[in-house]
Amino acid sequence: MHEYMNVKKRLEGLIKQSIGKYSLESPTFGSDLDHLLESEILKHTMALLILNSDFGSAWNSRKMVIVRKVQLSLLMDELRLCTLILSYSPKSQCTWSHRRWVIEIIGEKFQIMHEIVGQDSELVKQIAEKSKMNYRAWSHLCWLIPYMKRTQVIDELNKSKKWSELHTADNCCFHFRRRLLFKMLEDISAWEDDESCINQKTEIYFLWKEELGWNESLIRRYIGREALWLHRRFLSQCYINYFTIDQETRNSNGEDFHGGHSTLDDFLDKELELLLHSLDVTDNEFEDTQVQAQHATAYIIWISKQVPPHTHEKLQSRLQEMDLKPIMIKLCADKPHLCVSPLLQ
DSSP: OHHHHHHHHHHHHHHHHTSSSSGGGOTTTTOHHHHHHHHHHHHHHHHHHHHOTTOHHHHHHHHHHHTTSOOHHHHHHHHHHHHHHHHHOTTOHHHHHHHHHHHHHHHHHOSOHHHHHHHHHHHHHHHHHHSTTOHHHHHHHHHTGGGOOHHHHHHHHHHHHHHHHHOTTOHHHHHHHHHHHHHHHHHHTTSOSSHHHHHHHHHHHHHHHHHHHHHHHHHHHSTTOHHHHHHHHHHHHHIIIIIIHHHHHHHHTTOOOSTTOOOHHHHHHHHHHHHHHHHOOSOTTSHHHHHHHHHHHHHHHHHHTTSOHHHHHHHHHHHHHHTOHHHHHHHTTTOHHHHTOGGGO
16 A cells, blocks of 8 residues: 555656646656556556455546556456456446446547447346346446447347346346337437338337237236336336327327337226236235235326326226225235225225
């Protein structure tokens, strides 16, 4: 530590001399002593950070050296150092922050972001296997989404699907999928209404339908997983806003927005089927079945607030005809606010 502080002070002194009226003409700028001190800084800080990854001063010293000579080899060494530290300290915020700082420089100076995104995607999944619910790791992957091309977004959706199926209680991965899906929705507004763009919109529509079907199969298979119901809320809200309401408006003008599309009533029919399935439990002694019923009830109450007023009234009428209140009182005894919802009266 003492040696590191001495080297740091000497290097900072040389940097100050190279700034101002001397600028690049300073006799110390680019000298052998300059390079020697930079090498010493990198060596000492590496040792310190391996011992304590949250030593912010050491990370800042490395930044000070890197910005003076932006070289791809040096930047890649930084990524390898971060990977090493994250292998045993996967929730180190300083390490993730430094990694993003390095990637930003690479994105500005070099055309290799496609490879960087692929490497970090694999890194995050490896870390997530060892460190459950690692919000920092998945947040890093979410941060990389703006750097992804459309093909990479689709590829990440496909690759994360299997991982999500094996970790249905981990909301972090589902949050990542939501960010990927929303990235595709954001791109819709930037497209012109020519034939090729309409084809891409149709592709996203069917991708959304597939995601909804996949999510429903997981809900039916894994009882009482809150992360699955939260994911469905996102999917349903975006489906209503982007593909159902807008679609009905276009159809009223005599335009066919999607082939094989569903109306809002068709969509709600499927959601009511899922509600009935979640309430149809054969053994109420298991806590998971009761939790499943509570999630389903909260979901249908929530979705009623996302639809237009006239559709809300129709939905309320259908729920009253089903006479679900006695079942919900039994299954949601510890959640009385669900039973007294006006939607079910």
